[in-house]
Amino acid sequence: MAAINRDDVAHLARLAHIEMSAEELDRMAGELAVIVDSVKSVSEAAGDDVPATSHPIPLTNVFREDVVGHTFTAEQALSGAPDAYEGRFKVPAILDEG
Amino acid sequence: MTENNELIRSSAATLAGKLAAREVSAVEVTQAHLDRIAAVDGRVHAFLHVNTDEALAVAAEVDAIRAAGGAAAQELHALAGVPIAVKDLIVTVGQPTTAGSKILEGWHSPYDATVVKRLRAAKMPILGKTNLDEFAMGSSTEHSAFGPTHNPWDLDRIPGGSGGGSAAAVAAFEAPLALGTDTGGSIRQPGAVTGTVGVKPTYGGVSRYGAIAMASSLDQIGPVSRTVLDSALLHQVIGGHDPHDSTSLPDPLEDLVAAASIGNVRGMKIGIIKELHGEGYQTGVENRFNESLELLKGAGAEIVEVSCPNFKYALGAYYLIMPSEASSNLAKFDGVRYGLRVLPEDGPMTIERVMGATRAAGFGDEVKRRIILGTYALSAGYYDAYYGSAQKVRTLIQRDFDAAFAKADVLISPTAPTTAFKLGEKLNDPLAMYLNDVATIPANMAGVPGLSLPGGLADEDGLPVGVQLLAPARQDARLYRVGAVLESLLEAQWGGPLLDKAPSLTDPSPAAPALTDPALNDTVASHGGSH
Secondary structure (H helix, E strand, O other): OOOOOHHHHHHHHHHOOOOOOHHHHHHHHHHHHHHHHHHOOHHHHOOOOOOOOOOOOOOOOOOOOOOOOOOOOHHHHHOOOOOEEOOEEOOOEOOOOO | OHHHHHHHHOOHHHHHHHHHOOOOOHHHHHHHHHHHHHHHHHHHOOEEEEOHHHHHHHHHHHHHHHHHOHHHHHOOOOOOOOOEEEEOOEOOOOOEOOOOOHHHOOOEOOOOOHHHHHHHHOOOOEEEEEOOOHHHOOOOOOOOOOOOOOEOOEOOEOOOOOOHHHHHHHHOOOOOEEEEEOOOOOOHHHHHHHOOEEEEOOOOOEOOOOEOOOOOOOOOEEEEEOOHHHHHHHHHHHEOOOOOOOOOOOOOOOOHHHHHOOOOOOOOEEEEEHHHOOOOOOHHHHHHHHHHHHHHHHOOOEEEEEOOHHHHHHHHHHHHHHHHHHHHHHHHOOOOOOOOOOOOOOOOOEHHHHHHHHHHHHOOHHHHHHHHHHHHHOOOOOOHHHHHHHHHHHHHHHHHHHHHHHHOOEEEEEOOOOOOOEOOOOOOOHHHHHHHHOOOHHHHHHOOOEEEEEEEEOOOOOOEEEEEEEOOOOOHHHHHHHHHHHHHHHHHHHOOOHHHHOOOOOOOOOOOOOOOOHHHHHHHHHHOOOO
16 A cells, blocks of 8 residues: 655645644654554455445434424524524635635 | 542442432532532543532432422432533533534533433433543543543543543542543543443444544443442443434343342353453553453353454554544534634635634644544545455454354453553654554444453552453443452452542642642633532
């Protein structure tokens, strides 16, 4: 498996929406390289015949009655929001029109 | 003070008995614990918030119901009036929930977690919210954005993590019971290093509704206490099916309290996991572990050796699955719906840039590391090699457990490879920190239940050692049966509970470090004023 470098970390940080300083990228790249190296044996542990387990105790067909359950009022739902306007979440601009 | 001392050192079961007999009031019990928090939490820092008024109000309500008598008094839950602390990863109406993160500082949940609803239904006063590594990511509480918790056995040492606050609160007699969450050992490892009991139930055995998710396929809420019986009592309050959690098991809850009261292990097969002791384990940990085996053997259990060859891949697979799920779960902290919003210093104020600035300021280093690692493991081109392989390892670990449980009724190992290390010792070495969970992670990967109980003190440092019991999925009762027997055998040897040997924290002693962190004093000053 490929090693992880500083450019990879910068790309991943953009994907994960976390701004990182140059110093942070350097440090994170070093730490993650060590961690990634330590987990690489995992890819050699199991052969193709081993099925994947996504969930420790699988349950199937978990349904509930098709009725309205508990819902929040708009006020409750907005109570922790950093910004709201007329009963709605207020979101910063999606597009940069500058 | 002596009376209070007796109250705070009592087990939840003892307190329940005294409350039912009206030898003591719920207000007295709750106040005694609030007083203890005010007296010692400046140095322990187990609590992020103390819930004085509500806790006393619930206690007063229990006292009023008992005083009135009749059907309502008869119907009170056995633990009514017994106070409890709640890990600050679990949402509560009326108190802030921070997950130990700046991104949620001051946030109030509009709903209660199912486990909290059940505590309220049982009328257990909630003393407050306990400290944790940010979003439960860590093994020492040093990754809390609000400062670390200190181990009551030695305030310079870690209390374990992520649930160090809950374990320390119970070990320091600030609460008889607490709730924890365990994704890779966050209930059991703090239990081990603080000389307390902690249980990770079978996955799905306790509702996760209202536990802020880190890794949804691994997370599990469970009890934290000083005795095995107390954990069984609390497990019965919080356990059982919850339609709000689609991974909640529909099975009826077993009688765990009865299991803790069986009192013998004759004829039971107890399997030592070859791969989870020996090399890499501290001498004192190994010695206390071997003593526990001898005691169980003396009580008529048959000790067998089992091998779980794929456990060597568990840590690596865990550090792929957990960050992958965490990176996805934490995407919701976007600076729009709740919590912090930070605006970029200059340039266009787009949502993308606001999100980047918010998450940069709101998340700590360990959370960022895991989000980046998870994003990497889930990337196109790496998914099969990392996440896909790790999921196959999960299958191999489950097969190892299946084979081991064909030979043994329960498995046993040390809970953690070492006793509590010094605060700061492993903070800059993420990999060394991850190794603390090597013995606890397999249970989360397979969904099986695990219990840690005190096994004694290591000779070399006089610090608590934990013994871990593991049972097949849905057989949590076996943990309580064997755990209670081992606990009573050990306590007979020690001449009382292990925590009797812990420092009192209130005697002025030259060994006790002075209060130096003003932030810790503020916490207690602003929330703990209960006199």
